Amino acid sequence: YHRGHYKILGVDIKKVSPIENIDLLIMDFTNPEFYYKVQSYFQTKIDLIISDASINKIGNKFSDHLKQINLCYKILDLAKTHLKYKGVLVLKTFQGSDFNKLVKKIKKEFRILKALKPRSSKKKSNEIYLIGLQKR
Numbered sequence: 505y506h507r508g509h510y511k512i513l514g515v516d517i518k519k520v521s522p523i524e525n526i527d528l529l530i531m532d533f534t535n536p537e538f539y540y541k542v543q544s545y546f547q548t549k550i551d552l553i554i555s556d557a558s559i560n561k562i563g564n565k566f567s568d569h570l571k572q573i574n575l576c577y578k579i580l581d582l583a584k585t586h587l588k589y590k591g592v593l594v595l596k597t598f599q600g601s602d603f604n605k606l607v608k609k610i611k612k613e614f615r616i617l618k619a620l621k622p623r624s625s626k627k628k629s630n631e632i633y634l635i636g637l638q639k640r
Contacts, residue, residue, distance in 0.1 A: 513545055533557070534578055542586055549588035555579045555595040565630065569600030576606055576634075583639065584613060593636040600630060610636050 512526045515538075519530055527545070531538055542550075557579065559571040576597045583593045593614065597606060611617050614636030625631045 511546060513542070533582065539582070539585070542582075546586075550586050550591060551588055552592045553579070553583050553587055553594070555593075558596060565598075565600065569598045569630070570602060572596075572598045573600070573602045573606050577609070580606075580609060580613065583636070587639050589639060591639040593639070594633060596631065596633055598630045599632055603632075607634070610634060612640075614639055 514520070514523060514526045514528045515533055516528070516530060517532050520528060522528065529538075529541060529545075531541065557575055559568060559575055561568045576595055579595050580593070583591070587593060593610070597603065607617065607619075615638035616636070618635040618637070620633045620635060621631070622633065
């Protein structure tokens with residue numbers, strides 16, 4: 505693709521190093537103003553959302569899991585409003601007590617759902633990526 509045919513917006517809560525061909529927005533995506541910035545930047549629905557957002561872990565697996573799941577629900581809300589029909593969502597979460605509830609919610613929004621545990625993730629880690637394909 506030619507640069508003029510696509511836009512990539514990286515979002516982080518902290519300042520990050522510039523990345524070639526990627527515009528960066530330093531902002532908490534839970535800030536209500538974020539939705540307006542995204543809409544203004546793209547001026548159309550988005551093809552793909554990739555999120556490796558993670559909470560600040562405190563070391564309590566149960567509490568960390570619930571906080572991460574809640575973060576994922578906020579990302580899913582973003583996908584519901586800003587992702588194109590047949591768009592793709594990739595998000596990081598942790599397996600635990602509310603994991604299946606999140607999976608069910610994602611399945612309502614996407615025709616296909618895949619789960620992937622990265623090779624780089626420790627075997628004991630409950631980190632997993634969910635990939636929603638073909639947004640309804």
